[in-house]
Amino acid sequence: MRTPVKISAAAAVAMLALTSLTACGGGGSTAAGGKDGKIKIMVGGLDKVIYLPARLTQQLGYFEDEGIHVTLLTEPAGVQATTSLVSGDVQGVVGFYDHTLDLQVKGKQVESVVQLAHAPGEVEVVSNKAAGDLTSAKDFKGKKLGVTGLGSSTDFLTKYLAVKNGVQTNEFTPVAVGAGQTFISAIQQGSIQGGMTTDPTVAQIVDKKLGKVLIDMRTPEGSKQALGGPYPSSSLYMNTDWVNSHKKEVQKLANALVKTLKWMSTHTAEQIAAKMPSDYAQGGKELYAQAIKDTLPMFTKDGVMPADGPATVERVLKAFNPNLKNATVDLKKTYTTEFVKKSG
Template sequence: MKMRALLLAAGLLISAFGAARAGEVEKPNLALGVGGKPLLYYLPLTLAERLGYFKDEGLTVEISDFGGGSKSLQALIGGSVDAVAGAYEHTIRMQEKKQDVRAVIDLGRYPGIVVAVRKDKADTLRSVADFKGAKIGVTAPGSSTYILVQYLMRKAGLNPDDASFIGVGSGPSAVAAMQRGEIDVISHLDPVISKLEDMGAIKVLVDTRTTEGTLQVFGGMNPAAVLYLKESFIRQNPNTVQALTNAFYKTLKWLETATPEQVAATVPQEYWLGDKELYIKAFNASRQAYSTDGDISEASMKSALNLLTTTDPSFGASGIDLSRTFDGSFLAKARGQ
């Protein structure tokens, strides 16, 4: 009888412990926004989803693809998503607007953005300094592809208003815009860039997919895609944020050793743009861009701030506290597991 009572008590304790663990994640059903999910810029997001790492952490993540980073940021501020896989510089821009948005893990240490001109315009558009009057295709106005080309134009002595910017989306529509001659220049990412290169449709002028190319543009590292959330959400849902960070950190470690073939086999086939070998080529071209540790250094933060102040001289940099743009506490715990 006493043994039966002990077993019953143990069973109740185990059930209570399980219930407590199940309740650790404050919000198991999450809405996450992204601006161009098929792009290799956001590959860690797709991998985390497809490898089941969100589910392993007790999360059901509904991903909404808004076709441009600026639109996913708007969704976060508007409250229609809980988190965003987006550009790090958005955290800085929002702080200037008195919106407390913070990154918790870095997914890309380089922008991975390529600026290229249409092949039949290569003789006249030899450098960024020649972009006056050009029609420039970007994923969406306000996105990282838009900001980078504006930064390059400022450095070349041009005003961004000297050119016109056209949102071409993040997939086949971007390729079609270049094919149809609707744009003269494209600021975009893989696999779109590798597809256009394979078609012989473009000439690359600037390439931030590699260490060398990023150093040439910024003189140092420049964080790209991160996971960011409102500070209020982080404060109210710390276990949920930890679970998200864990999932992305596991993804970065998987990606660090995965073969290109494994990556291609994991993503949806439509991401290949009809050519698996081309997708593998695109991944190899962008592989250096992915973070291996999820961290953002102070120097990288300053580089991102410089990107914004150069692009927009009126940007109020004096009031920016970069330490409030990245909360590394969740990453530290993810590494320790």
């Protein structure tokens, strides 16, 4: 799909609702798709910079070059995207790698096949009104903090930062506010004092002087400081059974995405922004390019999982997640480098 059709937000929601309804009747057959070169991928927010490689690959025509027809769908939070994968509505998800661990202990075998990022790309922002008494994660106690969705990666990371800094998960209130304008409105209205979000939302909040950056995890250095190591985040993950039965298709997806990561590593933020749909730059072209520039350090150049990344994710999740705390996770089953290492 070299020229994606632009649709309004309302139409997109309606289309997604229709997709979900039709999938309910035959989810199994949908999940088995892909042999005809048609693949559906759900993205946990298509216009988020942390998931930019998915749409950029489409814009550059790399999926088509590989002979596959990829339909990119969007959900506001990664947790909903994961639900779409498990129910068989889509063949893959572009979302956070940490969901593969969470799903494994729930009996679902899912693996990252292309690791797009080695840092979360997430930012904890604080509203200007609350900046006086919310100066670090130690001050989360008693606060209402925005996350994209309950059970999402922003929720996971917020809980970890709290526990790491002596605040129990029941001592603050996570509020599902999505991203973009809904997150910005929540900050403006004071329904949250701070929250975790990504670019371009971060750039817009700072530009409008509604809040400031409290914890920055857009770089590997910022990730190490906040989380104690590299935190592999944005990835293409799929059901392991589907991967094993569709290796040809998965290889083509990996080839296209790795080609995009390499392209990104040799182009400026402005050049990348110019390739994206114009309606993604809601705060203006310059601000959008700045958002991409601030987030670029999070991306890998080759799609390969960082060696000590999975262990960091496991440690983070086990710090607060009761499902994982005493569970044994087989990290080797949560990702594969088989396909990206074959991508030239």
